[in-house]
Amino acid sequence: MKHSAPASPKSSGTSPGGSPSGLRGVARAVSRLWLVPVALVLWEIGTRAADTPYFPSPTTIAVKMREMWLNGPASRLWLSDLALENFPPSLARLFAGWALAGVAGIVLGVMLGRSVLLARFVDPLVHFGRAIPPPMLLPLLIPLMSIGTQMQLTTIVFGVIWPVLLNTVDGARYVDRQHMETARVFGLSWGQRLWRVILPSSTPKIFAGLRLSLSLALILMVISELVGSTNGIGFQLRAAERAFDPPALWGAIVVLGLLGYVLNLAFFAIERRVLSWHRAAKQTT
Amino acid sequence: NSGKAATSAAANGLEKTDLTIGMLPLPEVAPVQIAIKRGFFKAEGLNVKFTIIDGGGSALPSLLSGGFDVLHSNYVSAFTAASQKVADLKVVAEATVATPGSFVLVTAPNSNVTKVEDLKGKTIGVNTKRNVAMLTTSVTLKVHGLDLDRDKIEFAEIPFPNMWQALKTGQVAAAFLPEPFVSAAAADGGVKVTDLMAGPTDSFPIAGYFVTADFASKNPKTVAAFQRALLKAQSVAASDRKAVAEVLPLYTKINAQTAEIMQLPGYPITTNAVRLQRVSDLMSEYGYLQKPFNVNSLLLAGQK
Amino acid sequence: MTRQAVLGNRVLCGALGVAGLLLVMEAAGRAELVDPTVLPLTSTILTRVAELAVDEEFLVNVGATMTAWGLGLLLTVAVTVPLGLLLGSLPRLETAVRPLIEFLRPIPSVALIPLAILIFPDRLDLKIAVIFYASCWPVLINTMYGLQDVDPVAKETLRSFGFGPLAVLWRVSLPSTAPFIATGVRLAGGIALILAISAELLAGGSDGIGAYVIKAGSSPDGLEFIIAATMWAGILGVVTNSLFIGAERRLFRWHTARAGVTG
Amino acid sequence: MLEISNLTHTYGSGPSAHNALGGIDLNVSEGELVCIVGPSGCGKSTLLRSIAGLLRPTGGQVVLNGAPVAQTPDDLAVVFQDYSRSLFPWMSVADNISLPLRRKGEGRKQRARSAMEALEQVGLAGAADKYPWELSGGMQQRVSIARALAYRPALMLMDEPFGSVDAQTREDLEDLTLRVRGHHNMTILLITHDIDESVYVGDRVVVLSKAPARIVGDLRVDLPGPRDQINTREHPDFVRLRAEVGRLVRGMRTSPASAS
Amino acid sequence: MLEISNLTHTYGSGPSAHNALGGIDLNVSEGELVCIVGPSGCGKSTLLRSIAGLLRPTGGQVVLNGAPVAQTPDDLAVVFQDYSRSLFPWMSVADNISLPLRRKGEGRKQRARSAMEALEQVGLAGAADKYPWELSGGMQQRVSIARALAYRPALMLMDEPFGSVDAQTREDLEDLTLRVRGHHNMTILLITHDIDESVYVGDRVVVLSKAPARIVGDLRVDLPGPRDQINTREHPDFVRLRAEVGRLVRGMRTSPASAS
Numbered sequence A: 001m002k003h004s005a006p007a008s009p010k011s012s013g014t015s016p017g018g019s020p021s022g023l024r025g026v027a028r029a030v031s032r033l034w035l036v037p038v039a040l041v042l043w044e045i046g047t048r049a050a051d052t053p054y055f056p057s058p059t060t061i062a063v064k065m066r067e068m069w070l071n072g073p074a075s076r077l078w079l080s081d082l083a084l085e086n087f088p089p090s091l092a093r094l095f096a097g098w099a100l101a102g103v104a105g106i107v108l109g110v111m112l113g114r115s116v117l118l119a120r121f122v123d124p125l126v127h128f129g130r131a132i133p134p135p136m137l138l139p140l141l142i143p144l145m146s147i148g149t150q151m152q153l154t155t156i157v158f159g160v161i162w163p164v165l166l167n168t169v170d171g172a173r174y175v176d177r178q179h180m181e182t183a184r185v186f187g188l189s190w191g192q193r194l195w196r197v198i199l200p201s202s203t204p205k206i207f208a209g210l211r212l213s214l215s216l217a218l219i220l221m222v223i224s225e226l227v228g229s230t231n232g233i234g235f236q237l238r239a240a241e242r243a244f245d246p247p248a249l250w251g252a253i254v255v256l257g258l259l260g261y262v263l264n265l266a267f268f269a270i271e272r273r274v275l276s277w278h279r280a281a282k283q284t285t
Numbered sequence B: 001n002s003g004k005a006a007t008s009a010a011a012n013g014l015e016k017t018d019l020t021i022g023m024l025p026l027p028e029v030a031p032v033q034i035a036i037k038r039g040f041f042k043a044e045g046l047n048v049k050f051t052i053i054d055g056g057g058s059a060l061p062s063l064l065s066g067g068f069d070v071l072h073s074n075y076v077s078a079f080t081a082a083s084q085k086v087a088d089l090k091v092v093a094e095a096t097v098a099t100p101g102s103f104v105l106v107t108a109p110n111s112n113v114t115k116v117e118d119l120k121g122k123t124i125g126v127n128t129k130r131n132v133a134m135l136t137t138s139v140t141l142k143v144h145g146l147d148l149d150r151d152k153i154e155f156a157e158i159p160f161p162n163m164w165q166a167l168k169t170g171q172v173a174a175a176f177l178p179e180p181f182v183s184a185a186a187a188d189g190g191v192k193v194t195d196l197m198a199g200p201t202d203s204f205p206i207a208g209y210f211v212t213a214d215f216a217s218k219n220p221k222t223v224a225a226f227q228r229a230l231l232k233a234q235s236v237a238a239s240d241r242k243a244v245a246e247v248l249p250l251y252t253k254i255n256a257q258t259a260e261i262m263q264l265p266g267y268p269i270t271t272n273a274v275r276l277q278r279v280s281d282l283m284s285e286y287g288y289l290q291k292p293f294n295v296n297s298l299l300l301a302g303q304k
Numbered sequence C: 001m002t003r004q005a006v007l008g009n010r011v012l013c014g015a016l017g018v019a020g021l022l023l024v025m026e027a028a029g030r031a032e033l034v035d036p037t038v039l040p041l042t043s044t045i046l047t048r049v050a051e052l053a054v055d056e057e058f059l060v061n062v063g064a065t066m067t068a069w070g071l072g073l074l075l076t077v078a079v080t081v082p083l084g085l086l087l088g089s090l091p092r093l094e095t096a097v098r099p100l101i102e103f104l105r106p107i108p109s110v111a112l113i114p115l116a117i118l119i120f121p122d123r124l125d126l127k128i129a130v131i132f133y134a135s136c137w138p139v140l141i142n143t144m145y146g147l148q149d150v151d152p153v154a155k156e157t158l159r160s161f162g163f164g165p166l167a168v169l170w171r172v173s174l175p176s177t178a179p180f181i182a183t184g185v186r187l188a189g190g191i192a193l194i195l196a197i198s199a200e201l202l203a204g205g206s207d208g209i210g211a212y213v214i215k216a217g218s219s220p221d222g223l224e225f226i227i228a229a230t231m232w233a234g235i236l237g238v239v240t241n242s243l244f245i246g247a248e249r250r251l252f253r254w255h256t257a258r259a260g261v262t263g
Numbered sequence D, E: 001m002l003e004i005s006n007l008t009h010t011y012g013s014g015p016s017a018h019n020a021l022g023g024i025d026l027n028v029s030e031g032e033l034v035c036i037v038g039p040s041g042c043g044k045s046t047l048l049r050s051i052a053g054l055l056r057p058t059g060g061q062v063v064l065n066g067a068p069v070a071q072t073p074d075d076l077a078v079v080f081q082d083y084s085r086s087l088f089p090w091m092s093v094a095d096n097i098s099l100p101l102r103r104k105g106e107g108r109k110q111r112a113r114s115a116m117e118a119l120e121q122v123g124l125a126g127a128a129d130k131y132p133w134e135l136s137g138g139m140q141q142r143v144s145i146a147r148a149l150a151y152r153p154a155l156m157l158m159d160e161p162f163g164s165v166d167a168q169t170r171e172d173l174e175d176l177t178l179r180v181r182g183h184h185n186m187t188i189l190l191i192t193h194d195i196d197e198s199v200y201v202g203d204r205v206v207v208l209s210k211a212p213a214r215i216v217g218d219l220r221v222d223l224p225g226p227r228d229q230i231n232t233r234e235h236p237d238f239v240r241l242r243a244e245v246g247r248l249v250r251g252m253r254t255s256p257a258s259a260s
């Protein structure tokens, strides 16, 4: 690493010397994104050379996507009715499921991480649940809840909670002994230990889990829309598959990828803020 | 025995003797099992193995990539794929046509849906959208004067093994069920609303065996040998219910008891272009195909 | 047995936890909170689970699934850990590759399976490829996050003795990240199992738990077997996980001891 | 206030077991400042961790204000030997200090004031908003002292608290400790390697033997009046005591017991 | 061998920037042992890290054997102030020591032998198979000294290496350092807070001012013959030098510069 000095949390994020000039912003964007056009060109060349209907070229996919989702009026950001009908419900499911799983995963994770006894009783159940493929839950879910939102959310939560849970358990369990001892010695209350010591010290791991589960949530969103759904990106993906329409199928895949990229970018921004102490503290020059 | 098969294969001049067939674990493909069990394939010099698949549509890539040589698929999927030019397919043989009572619209006991007209504003369970289940259900609804959009009838995808659960818990008001699920539902109080294979869908062709056009043109003798053996088995199955019941446990979880009472599908011994065209025509009528599709392009030279 | 002995026994505690849940579920079924014709009684399912344990056909299927699982996971670890170390220690490369990674990560393998079949006609290859695609992410992300967690003083120590970046990576970053990577691998283990079965479910095949489930789905009585097979997926998850845990406990004694975690 | 009787501790078990404490008996009365010296690795930190309830000793017991210590007792502060790992890297220096004060029921403002005051006392007024990893070793150590002092505990355990600061700062901190102790009637146990320091700040100096640690000397320090860096250190009693402690510590290193 | 010219370093930027080194000029010739003393937080560790190439100073340069230091120079060993974090918890003590020896091309057996020897020298022969976290603070510090000594570097940088051990062990380690230095003609920079120690082990004592650190004194220590804990410390030159260093260090604390 060639950074001249560890940035303090206050000055982190922006480059030294205040706001980046336009030119530097461009340079940064280029350094971040140069591989994208390269990959696109390679993809185009590859698919054209292969010339199989299941692997349409990116341009074909783009045309199809435009036709499906981007032929609306400018006032709606060009989104078509089809897009407006399918994207928002999917996103709502995605966020609701992810948030629920995140909260539940962190809460349960801290409990299991800190209570050796509880962990002993519950551990097998956790790992049992973790290994069950979400699509195979159907026989258990149908009798217990109604098809639609309830079942979709359950599927998403069930599928994405594990990375958060496991990473939180790990983070909470392996808090530096000296930190826990300090907390004990100074008689920090249960809540203080949780909020001031255990959680901050586990945040790096929790964030790793949250980041993993964010992408998983997209995947589970698709899976949850495969059964009993009438709209959504996953529903469209399934429909394209059924209609043997590879460009539409790939279109849905690309949307998922783009969505994942944007979500991760946002997540990354938050993480940079929350974990600034961590980066700075662990930086070597 | 294998030595004999090899010599006869050489004598027949087969281009390929080892075949893999991808098929659903349904009563429809009983003839394949009969042919394997009774050595019909062997006699033709063929060594046939089968792989269980989950759906003709999702297994199609396997046919294209050479994972399977022959694919058992419902016509709706296959015709869609062919008309979309995703795959260049040929029908080797018809697998099944519907018989009365083998595909039924069912409701739970005590349901307030007793006739098709009651389905207004309701949700109907099908195993897969855009397949034979949804097509024949739509046709039946239309026959009864219902319109999907106007009467707000929806379809929900639910796998067959879970359909009864969904019916009993009221997730769907009615469900498309094939045999042996129909018999099982009836045994638990399920109510038949209507037979789906009547009128325009009477003796409706359900599924067939497909190869890629490329395979067909490269292996004409193998394909012919396969057809001969299969047709022999088809006629056994069509005439001898015991023979079917015998092989079902070999590749399905249908137990002997159910096998005896369930309604079997029809096993045609010819490939009938007119019959198949009916499927294609209904598909274009109901918007499953963007433009009319002539099934002749799927037939092998000898079938036209 | 004394209370101490019970509470101190990991296996026993776990078994008690499972038994407790099963009892509650059975009671709910018996009290008809859930219609037993809709969801079979827990005891019925358990009978099926036991039947499957001695069902040779099923065991062959389990073997097939686990083979794919093992090979897939092996490939994942062998490729992803070095890759994660590389990306974690070369920030420039990481920045360049990140858009691609973040684009690829959320693409559901269920959508990719039909496409993957075209490239991998062989079922085992397909399963391994799909497992790799889905389970590499936890390993990759955890490796990269773990690298950020390495104590800078430890790294500087080795640097000061004149070791190059590679040596620092190998001798400090890797061992101190190892517990974090292990968590990633453990996560990946679960995902790999899910994907092995999902691939069998979607692409079919002549063997594997997923193929068994498709077959069971051919009949209305199959539901119990499907649920029982699902239970087996869970049991396999518990078993493989405890293997991982056991290995971790051996390998990372230093990690546990430093955190002051007992047991 | 503190009664330790026949305290023993063994780390691990089997052939690799290590017997760290070999039966310690020690009484400390309220307001006393007891210094503990002994060879490196003898078991001083182990003793301190037992008193703090951070370690369950394998034998004997610690009684604090009449009650046996099982959990970490109330109203206790510890300055850890490994100070850098005992500060929370995710909090600013001021937050590190004021966090424990919540328990004392101090309000937000009051806490900030106490933290600032403690930081000034250790000469770090300017570092309040920094993070621990932005500080030098000695500064981190002073932050952890400030945290303990601001807490004003009834019992304070200090494990080589002044090891990483320069001579002048060290003297200031010694005097600060004495002053705070006087004001708030704290009981203090202080582990140190500096024999002069032990005599200068201690009311008593307890000398431990090599592992397994036993008490080989318990000297009362009766130096006149308020202590003072220049005069006290020149006092003949100081010189005598220091020599005596030195002899005891040194003696331990060559005693037959050390062969184990 | 070491030439430092106008070395400056500023941590961070903007209003929270901290100027740690304010222009250091220092030449050290081969085989010399230079002690560096200065108030806590002045910039000693920063200076040391710049020499080790672990930190890119914001100004000036460090030239070692004629070549400017950009990367970590060859044949260097550092004893870190934060010894507990510089030992690898996943390795036994012996492995911690023998790891750097790989770079010296020593064989497996030879490495084990060197490690054992170094451990014996620091009085930890019995701890070879333990893990760092099974050791007391002082023992950990000695392990990290042993690691540096076993490496036999041409240049050794020691940041308060004897801070956590008892007086007797400290003296032994001081003598050990002097002995090893003599045998292998090492150049050593040693940071310490103990003024006596700086005079006892140093050929020169360099005194730094408060931040931003500048050199305010550079005293040559010309004590006769091989040093000896009893006689040297009683030598009048020793007493004089020690007082002088003491004055310089103390002076710094009250100089106007410290108000910053």
Ligand SMILES: Nc1ncnc2c1ncn2[C@@H]1O[C@H](COP(=O)(O)OP(=O)(O)OP(=O)(O)O)[C@@H](O)[C@H]1O
Pocket: A006, D133, D134, D135, D136, D137, D138, D139, D164, D165, D166, E011, E012, E018, E020, E038, E039, E040, E041, E042, E043, E044, E045, E046, E047, E081, E211
């Ligand atoms: N990573 C950092 N970020 C910001 N400031 C730092 C950082 N490291 C050190 N400093 C500041 O630089 C100054 C000098 O630190 P340094 O560690 O060199 O002191 P030192 O002389 O070694 O002190 P001590 O004797 O206490 O170890 C201190 O005031 C400290 O606050």
Ligand SMILES: Nc1ncnc2c1ncn2[C@@H]1O[C@H](COP(=O)(O)OP(=O)(O)OP(=O)(O)O)[C@@H](O)[C@H]1O
Pocket: D011, D012, D018, D020, D038, D039, D040, D041, D042, D043, D044, D045, D046, D047, D081, D211, E133, E134, E135, E136, E137, E138, E139, E164, E165, E166
């Ligand atoms: N976690 C542990 N596991 C095993 N042995 C340990 C552990 N902690 C300490 N010991 C051993 O116990 C003995 C006493 O350790 P302790 O930390 O109490 O020494 P100390 O007197 O504080 O030494 P120092 O002055 O060097 O800090 C040491 O020999 C050490 O090796």
Ligand SMILES: [Mg+2]
Pocket: D044, D045, D046, D081, D159, E136, E137, E138
């Ligand atoms: Mg100690």
Ligand SMILES: [Mg+2]
Pocket: D136, D137, D138, E044, E045, E046, E081, E159
């Ligand atoms: Mg320092």
